[in-house]
Amino acid sequence: MRKPAIALIGFCLCITLPVNADTPQVAESQSSNTLAIEQSATERIDSQPFRADQWGLDESEWQRYQSLLQGIRGSVSPATLSPLEVLGIHARSADERRRYAEQWAVMMRDDAERILAFQRAYDDAQRRLFPNGLLIDPGVAASTKPDQGLAGKFAWQSSDRVLFFTDTQCPTCDAVLERLVSQINQFSGIDLYLIDVFAGEESRIRDWAASKQIDPQWVSEHKITLNIDAGALGKVSAHTGLQGQDLPVLILRRDDRLMPLPLSRF
Numbered sequence: 001m002r003k004p005a006i007a008l009i010g011f012c013l014c015i016t017l018p019v020n021a022d023t024p025q026v027a028e029s030q031s032s033n034t035l036a037i038e039q040s041a042t043e044r045i046d047s048q049p050f051r052a053d054q055w056g057l058d059e060s061e062w063q064r065y066q067s068l069l070q071g072i073r074g075s076v077s078p079a080t081l082s083p084l085e086v087l088g089i090h091a092r093s094a095d096e097r098r099r100y101a102e103q104w105a106v107m108m109r110d111d112a113e114r115i116l117a118f119q120r121a122y123d124d125a126q127r128r129l130f131p132n133g134l135l136i137d138p139g140v141a142a143s144t145k146p147d148q149g150l151a152g153k154f155a156w157q158s159s160d161r162v163l164f165f166t167d168t169q170c171p172t173c174d175a176v177l178e179r180l181v182s183q184i185n186q187f188s189g190i191d192l193y194l195i196d197v198f199a200g201e202e203s204r205i206r207d208w209a210a211s212k213q214i215d216p217q218w219v220s221e222h223k224i225t226l227n228i229d230a231g232a233l234g235k236v237s238a239h240t241g242l243q244g245q246d247l248p249v250l251i252l253r254r255d256d257r258l259m260p261l262p263l264s265r266f
Contacts (some may be wrong), residue, residue: 048063055083055103064087068086068087073086078221080222088100088104089220105227112232116258156186159255160253162191162252166193167197168194177248184224195229236249
C-alpha cells in the first residue's frame with residue numbers, strides 16, 4: 001500500500017523541480033530586458049537626432065555645429081556655449097544670425113519663466129509646510145539696515161550670474177557696471193537688459209555696448225549677454241520685491257535662485 005504513495009510523491013517532485021529550476025532564468029531574462037530598455041533609452045537620448053531636436057535644429061545644422069567645435073570655436077569657447085550660440089556666431093548670413101538669435105532668446109526667456117515659477121512654488125511650499133518656522137529672526141532683521149549685512153558678508157561663487165537692468169542714458173548705471181565688470185573673472189557672467197531698447201533696435205544695443213567698451217569676446221563667449229528687456233524687469237522685480245527701485249537693478253542668480261544684489265556691494 002505504501003508504494004503508490006511513494007510513486008505519487010515522486011511524480012509531484014518531477015513536476016515541481018523543473019519549475020523551481022527555471023526561476024533564476026526568468027529573473028535573469030527580466031533583468032536583461034530591463035537593462036536593454038534602459039540602454040535603448042540612453043542611446044536615444046545620446047543620439048544626435050534627439051539632441052538636435054532638443055535645440056530645435058535639424059540634422060545638418062547639428063553636424064555643422066559639431067564641425068565648428070573642431071575648430072577655433074571649440075578651443076576658445078567655454079563648454080557651456082550652446083549650439084544655437086555657436087551657429088549664430090558663425091552664421092553665414094544676417095537672416096541666419098537673426099534666426100538663431102531669436103531661437104536662443106525664446107529659450108532663455110522660457111528658462112527664466114521656469115526658474116521663476118519653481119521659485120514661487122518653493123516659496124509657497126515653505127509657507128505651507130513651515131508656517132511658524134521663520135528662517136530669519138524679525139528682530140535681527142529690523143535692527144540691520146538693508147544691504148549692509150549682505151554687502152559685508154557677500155562673496156562671489158564661480159557659478160554666479162548677475163542680471164543687470166539699465167537703460168542707455170544712466171550715468172549711475174554706467175559707473176556701477178564698470179565696477180561690476182572689473183570683478184567679472186570672479187563669477188560666471190553678466191546678463192545686461194536694456195529697458196529703453198525695443199525689438200528692431202538691436203543696433204542701439206551694439207552701439208551702447210561699444211560705447212561702454214564691452215569686450216566682444218566676452219559677448220561671444222557668453223560671459224556677457226546683451227538683451228532687450230521686453231518686460232523682464234517687471235517680472236523679476238515683483239518676484240524679488242524691488243518694484244519701483246531706481247536703475248540700475250541688479251539681481252543675483254545663484255543655484256537657480258534669484259535674489260537682490262545691493263548696489264552698496266559695488
